[in-house]
Amino acid sequence: MNRVIGIIGICSLLTACGGQGLPGVHVGSIGGIDVDGAIGAASELGKAATLTDEEVKESSRQMRLFEEQSQETVAPASSKYAKRLARLTDQYRNYDGLDINFKAYVSDSVNANATADGSVRVYTALMELLNDEELLFVIGHEIGHIKNGHAAKEMRTALALSGARKGAAASGTIAGNLVSSELGGLLESVLNAQYSQSQETESDDYGLQFMRKTGGNLKAAESALRKLAQLSGGEHSMLSSHPEPDQRADRMGQLAKQE
């Protein structure tokens, strides 16, 4: 299946095309919940709200492990992708007070995403498309989703809607381990969700700041978004809640000129 996702690529924790869900796993997604699911989700919302940041991070970490064991292939350390990504990001593993880990996923999906546990994932098709500076802007953008709490908020919502970890949330203890079906449901929720326009704008700003602070090429922000705009054709349905990539590129171009 064609998994080219365009700019949402950049945005997404959250972007798999439809049909990526795991067989047999039914969880109310953010976009469409069945009635039973909605009732259950409503009762879970309060519980999810009580989860600590650490619990949200731990759930995210477990979801990533599940993803990498069952769905996405991590580029081997010896691959050109892993080497390039390490070269670009090794110095940023503790950027801005965060504990970040970077990996390349072998995929023809033009995508990158981040989760609350500090995982930033860059897909190989995106790495083929962008030069080093452009890639660093996207990485900065993804770090922005972590630093600004967007990824954690998204995970809380997914936890609430999935109803996973009822007992843990109720008892206030960190869940030891989520089972596969729960992780599959969470992943599906997260992959189907979207960040808001304001969150995307905020992360674009963070990405540009990242380039400024690290001495990067500010023009790379605009050019990265232009490339993604061309790719998406500007009419990806999954971009519906996002600012148009070209508008984002225009904005980055303007902001890059300001000192």
Ligand SMILES: [Zn+2]
């Ligand atoms: Zn984004």
